Amino acid sequence: MGTVLKQKMSMLVGLLAAIAMAFVLTPVAAHATPTSPTDVADSTVTINNLIDGDTVEAFLIADADIDASNNLTYTMAANLPSAYDSIDKIKVVASDGNSFHQGSDMQNAASAIAKAFADAGTTAAASATASGTSATLTLGSGYYLVRVTSTSGQTRVYQNMVVDASPVANASGTYDAHPAQTIDVKKTDVTIKKGVGSEYKESTDKYSVGDMVPFKVETVVPNYPADSKDATFEINDQPTAGLEIDTTSIKINGVAAVSGTDYTITAATNGYTIKFAKAYVLAHPGEAITVTYNAKLTSAAFSHDANDVTGNTATVTFNPNPYTSTTVTPDSKTKVKTYGFVFKKTDPDGNALKGAVFELKVTNKDGSTTTLTSTSDENGYVYFEDLGEGTYTVTETVVPAGFSKVADQTFTLNEASCTQDNPATAVVENNYLVSSVNVVDPKQPALPITGAAGTFALTAGGVALLAVGIVFFLRSRKQEL
Template sequence: MYKPKKIASVAVAAVLVAGLGLTPISSFANTSATDVPDTPVTITGVNDGDTVKFYQVFDADIDASNNLTYTTKVTGLPGAYDTAAEVAGKDGRTVADAIAPVVTAGTATYTATAAGGKVTQSLDSGLYLVTVTTTSGATKIYQTMLVNASPVVKNGQYAAATLENVEAKSQPVTPPNKTVVPADGSTSGKLTDSYSVGDTATFRIDTAVPSFPSDATHASFSVTDVPEAGLSLNKDSIKVYDGDGYKNPVGAESYEVVYNGDGGFTVKFKWDYLKGHAGQKVRVEYKSKVVSINVETGKVGNKAYGTFTPNPYEDKEVSTEPADPQVQTYGFVFKKVTPTGTALPGAEFTIANADGPVTYIDAAGNTHTDGKVVSDANGYVHVNGLHKGTYTVTETGVPAGYQKVDPFNISLDETDKGDSPATPNVTEKNFDVNTADVTDPKQGQLPTTGGAGTVAFTAGGVLLIAGGAVVVFRSRKRD
C-alpha cells in the first residue's frame, strides 16, 4: 500500500543525521544481509501511562553494493517531503508538522506505554515520526517528534547510530480554575459563606485555549460544569470572556453551549476560535440559585473540568481533574422551655436579618421562605442554610398560658461547627448550638371579681341592710 522510492546516497544519510538531528525506537528484523543492527532509543519527559507511537516514514537499507538507500513507507506525503532527499537538511519541526496528518492516519509501526517517565525501544533503520498521547487527567499536549535511526559510518563501515535520549516536548493545558464570587463582589475563591439558601451565586471558570498545530486533524477543547443537586442554573446568565481582565465577550459564533442532563452545561469552543487564540485566557461566568444544601456540612458546590484532544492527530479526548468550589452555610439551634425547664413545643419565632425574614431549611430538609419556625415536640428551634452574619430572633407565636421573650440576636460565622441536637439521625458540622435555654415565663394573674372575699363582703352588706330595715319597721310600729 505504499509507493517505494529509493535514493542511493551516503550523503543523504549524513544530511538526515546532521540536519534533522532526530531519534529512534522499535524492534524489527533487518531487511537485508548487509543491514545494521537495530538502534535503541529512549524517549523521556513523558508521564506514566502515556501512549507512545512510532511511525516509520522512510526505511533505511544497505544494498549489495554497500549503498545506503531509503524507501518511502507512507503514501500521500506532501510533495515537498515525500522522499528522504527532500526531507534532508530541512528543519525537523517544520517537517514533523507537515507530514503528521498523513503519517498518523496510518497504523503505527510500534506502540508502547510509558513507565517510569520514559519509553526505551529498538528501531529498525530509518526515519520515524513519534507521537505521545497523554492519559486522562494530564494537562499537556505533546508535540510530534522525528527520530532518525539511520545507519552511520564508523571505521569505514555502516553501523547502528548511537542515539541520545530524546525528551518529549509538550504544551501545557490549563485546567479550569473554578471559583465562587462572594456576594459583595470581592475577590472570588474556592469557598464563600456569603450566600444563604434562596440566594443566587455567581461562579467563574478560568482556563486557557490549548495550543494546537494549524494542520491538526483532531482539535477540540471544552469546559464542563457539573452542579450538585442544590444549585439551579440560570441558563440566560452564561457568558464567555477572553483577553486581559476578561472584559471582551467572545462572540456566540465561536462556541456552543450544550445543556447536560445533570443540570449542568458544556461550553464547546469551535475550531476557528481555537486555532486563532492559542494560549488565550478564557473565562466562563454564570449564576446559579442555591435551592438546597448538604444538611450535614451546610455546603453546596459544583465541579468544573476541561476536555481536550491530547494528540491533535488522533480522535481521542481526555479530561482534566475537576475543580470544586463551594458555598458554605450555617445553622443555629436553641431549646424553648417552661420556667421549670420542661420542653415547650409550639412556640413560633420569626428569623430576620437587615433584609427582612430569611429563607431557611428546617430539620426535615424542607425550605421555608417566610422566616417562621416553630419549636418541635422537644422544644428545639432548628434553622439551617444561612450565610455568615447576624440574625434577629423574635417570638411571634406564644403557647397559651405563657408570655413571649424579648427579641435576641444570633451571629453565625466560620467558628460555628456544632451538631444540632434537634436531628439525632444527622451529624451536622456547621451549627451554632445555644446551650442556654430560652424560657417563656408563665402568664401573670390579673385582678378578678367574684372571689370568696367578695362574697363575704356582699353577705355582710345584705345583713346590714336587713338590720336597718328591721329598725325602721319597729320605729314605725311604736309610733
C-alpha cells in the same frame, strides 16, 4: 550395522530438533542487529517531559538501508501525504530536538503525516510506556513520526515530531548507527480550575439563603496539531441542588456569553455547556479561557447528610490524541458550605413548648432581606439553616398561650462552632450549632379578676359599704334628736 545406523540417524534427528527448538525459543529483537552485512545497529530515542503511563509510538516514514556499494538509500512508507512522500522533503523538516512549535515546518509535516497514518490505520513500528517522566524507543535506521498519547489519565495534548534515526557516515567511509538522542517533547496541559466566592477559592461559607454566589472557571485551549482529525474543546458546569445559575450572568473572558461562530452555549439554571468551534480552537492554541457567573443559593443548599455537599463540578472535554475521537474529561469542584443552629423552647419547669414562632431576618449581599421562620415542634425544637458564617438574631413573634415573649436570641455560626447534628431531625449533618441552654418563656403574671364573677363581687362589696353608711347616718340622726 542396521541397528547402529538407526541409532546414529535417531541421534541426528534429535540434534536437529534441538537446534530448531533453540531457534524457536530464542527471542529476536526487531532490528537488534544489522539485517545485512552493510546495515547498522539500532539507535535509541529517549522522550522526556512525560507523565508516568503515557504512551509513545514511532511510525516509520522512511526505512534506511545501505546497499552493497555502501550507498545509503531510503524506502518511503505507504500512505504519506504528497507533500512529504520523498526523502528530500522529509530531511528538511526532521527534528533536531529543538523545533517543536505550532506552525513550524517540522510541526506541519508531523501533523500532516500523523493524520494520514491515522486515516490509513498505519501501525506503529515501536512503542514504549513512560516510566516516571521519560520513555525510550529502540528504532531501526530511518526517519520516524513520534507521537505521544496521554493515556495515563492526565490532561495533556502532546506535539508530534519527525525524528531522524538514520545511519551516520564515519571517517572510514562506512556508516555507524545514529547516536542516542534525548528529546523534550512539547505539550499543552489542559487543566481546569474552579473557584467560588469573592476570592474564588475552592470553598466558601460566607453566603446565606437568597444570596447570589459568584463562580469562576479557568482553563486553556488545547494546543492541537494543525491537521488534527478531531479538536474537541468543551466546558461543562453543573451545580448541585441548592444553587440556581443566573444564565444572564455568564461571561467568557469578560464578555457576555452568546452563541456565535466561535462557540455555542446552552444554559439553564441547572447547568451550562460551551462548545468551541474547531476553527477557533486551532486558531487559538494555548489561549486562556475564563468563565464567570453567579448562582443563587436556595433552601435546598443545606446538607442533611454529612456526605452531601452543595457546590458544583466544572469539566473540560478534549482529545489527548487528536487523530481519534476519544476524549477525556478532567474536572474541578467547589463547595458552598452553610450552617444551622437549633435551640429548645421550654417553660420555667423545663417542659417543651410547642407552637412558639421565631423569625430571623437575613441581610443578603445585595442589600435585600430574606425572612426565615421556624415553629417549635412537640419537643420544643426551633432551628434555622441555610446560613453562612456570621452572627444572627432571632425574635419570638408568636408566643404560646399563658406565657410571655422571651428576649431576642443571638447565635454566632462558623466552621469551628457548627460541628453537630440537629436533634430535631436525628440526621448526621455535622454542620449545626446546638444551643446548650434552653430558651425559656416565662409564665404570664396573674391578671385582675374580670367577667361575671368579678362583677358580682364588686356589687356585693358596694352594697355592704352602702349598708354601713346608712347605719352610720341613722345613728347620727338619732343622737341629734
